[in-house]
Amino acid sequence: MNILAVSPEAGNWKHTSPLATAVNRMTDAFASSGVKVLTCSPLYKSLMVDLESYHCIYTGVEKLQGKSYEIYVSDKDPLHTYIYNEEFFDRPDVYGPPDEIPYSDNHLRFAFLASAALAYAEATEFKCQAIMGHEWGGALVGALSRTTYAGYAGEIPFFFNIHNITYDFHVASSEIEKIGLSRENYNMDGYEFWGKVSLLKAGILYATKVLFPSPGYRDAMLNTNLPGGLSGFLNRNADKLIGVQFGVSYQVWDFNDQDCLPIKEAKRRAKHALQEKLGQNLDQKLVMYVHLDSEAGNTSETLATVLSDIARLDIFIIVGISSKDPDWDYYKNFSNQYPTVMAIHDLEDDTVDSNIVLRDMLAGSDLLFAANLREPSSSIILKAMAAGTIPLTGRTVGVATMLTDYGLETAGEANAFLVDDANAPDQMLRRTKDTENVFKTEVADWDKCVVNAYSGFHYEWCRTVSKYLLILGELGI
The missing domain is CATH 3.40.50.2000 (Glycogen Phosphorylase B;)
Structure with missing residues (x-):
């Protein structure tokens, strides 16, 4: 089985975040189970360990914004693929300076990430059976697989991993076409959120299944009065939501x-x-x-x-x-x-x-x-x-x-x-x-x-991934 995974954070960073750690361990566990995962994340040169070991293996142009991208890999880091574009990723921070206003073009940056990942997978004829997006920064890969890249990925199931529902990014409705969304879904049952676009809701909307990091968290999200009316949206999509316990590395x-x-x-x-x-x-x-x-x-x-x-x-x-x-x-x-x-x-x-x-x-x-x-x-x-x-x-x-x-x-x-x-x-x-x-x-x-x-309670990442694979199997993948 082949899986394309897109995450705003992953790989060998100097200071690994909780999100990057989870994606890294998930990638390792998939590989150990015999699944080939193309895990794509941005290359931040200032954040990488052993930057000199990375080299460009491919250059191309993605379809959404028509921008060039470079693909980097490292022999020391064989399970991860990095996407680089100087305009979007030559920055000191992932989302913006700590405790300050996020970068205003984050929606364009991570739409580009999703588009470039799909473009690279299509160009290299990566025959994947599932696409996985992590957090709001990887949410748009689901929408783009149904729109801009429908010819390549229109029939491939999309699994959206929500690691923490408190994180989201909202943009003006004037940006809808720029990030590859279909305007017909700009409503309260779609990705509209108080007059703006919610990338988190977009990920849920286009997902085949939405994966939460524990059964308890999934249940809590359905039974908590979340701000902005998100509770109703989640409950309307409750049949998509699955809680799968994240593991730890023993x-x-x-x-x-x-x-x-x-x-x-x-x-x-x-x-x-x-x-x-x-x-x-x-x-x-x-x-x-x-x-x-x-x-x-x-x-x-x-x-x-x-x-x-x-x-x-x-x-x-x-x-x-x-x-x-x-x-x-x-x-x-x-x-x-x-x-x-x-x-x-x-x-x-x-x-x-x-x-x-x-x-x-x-x-x-x-x-x-x-x-x-x-x-x-x-x-x-x-x-x-x-x-x-x-x-x-x-x-x-x-x-x-x-x-x-x-x-x-x-x-x-x-x-x-x-x-x-x-x-x-x-x-x-x-x-x-x-x-x-x-x-x-x-x-x-x-x-x-x-x-x-x-x-009596060992919960390795391999148990997490085995449940993911069981979900895929139940869908006939």
Whole structure:
């Protein structure tokens, strides 16, 4: 099977984004399963690792805007194809300067990306059975396959991956023809959004299936009152929407992969190593890790509300947070005042491998405190479980719908502690107290939870891709 994939972010960047990481791992998993994937993304020369290893293998002219494009590949990066055009991609940022107004021509830039990818696939006679677009930056490949490139791709199914529905790009209706859309679909049931064009809605409209990064996220999007009337549009297209859990790379996140020790012994060693690093006696304490990155949602607000209560428990808290975060000073001051209760780690520390540091902190911890996460796939929960660390989160948070909550009747199968509303501080506090109680008094139950989390719930990217392929198979592809 051959698949053409188009993403605004992918490949070997100096600083890989969550989107690029997901697309990269998906591409790797497809290749491992025997699928040939032509993954096309822009070439940003200032962002690439080993730029000198890339060379141009093809030049052409795409049909939509009549602009030239160059195709770059690297022997060190054989699974990715890069599209370059100096006008559109010789820029320091992907979408625009951080925290500033996005580039005003983003719709033209990513329409060009989609057009050039289709043009290259057609010119090289790439016989694909499916086309996949990632996020709004890859959404227009679906529309163009039905319009400008209908002769080549008009009958090929289009699968639209929405990694995070909060990201979109809106343009004036005067730009419709410039980006290859059919004006007849400019209405509330199509891609119109408050008098403008929504590239996200365009991707959904032209998709055969829309893929979300977890079943829980898909359900939440259908049952949440999203702004601008998007909820109604999603529900009208509900039969297209599928939630497929994104995986994680266990060769990165499984701290016990090399030693293959019994998980109880591996956790004991990891906790001792963390204790040495922090200079704290953690042997009898429940160690709770809280990851406050850009995808943490309201976790920080929830933690701050109940922090004084948690501090009275026999719990040691580790907070991973950026020194640029507005809440940094609050947690820094708290840790300075109560060093036997809390330690913080600066996520901006670029002197270390951030993945390794996070993996080791999770491995040395007993509990992940993850309140109302913004991250659709909730990969931090999977990373914690790969470290034998039990998640405390909400029932509706991404992957949590696939987890088993601890209780008297589920003690043997449980791998998590769940609450109905992870945005409710009282519920998170009450469940935190429950975890401390089980950790202290129900040792056998706790150990079983750790085993269930670590070895009973492996969700590799190959599982994600196998479900994708099953969906394709059900459609007769």
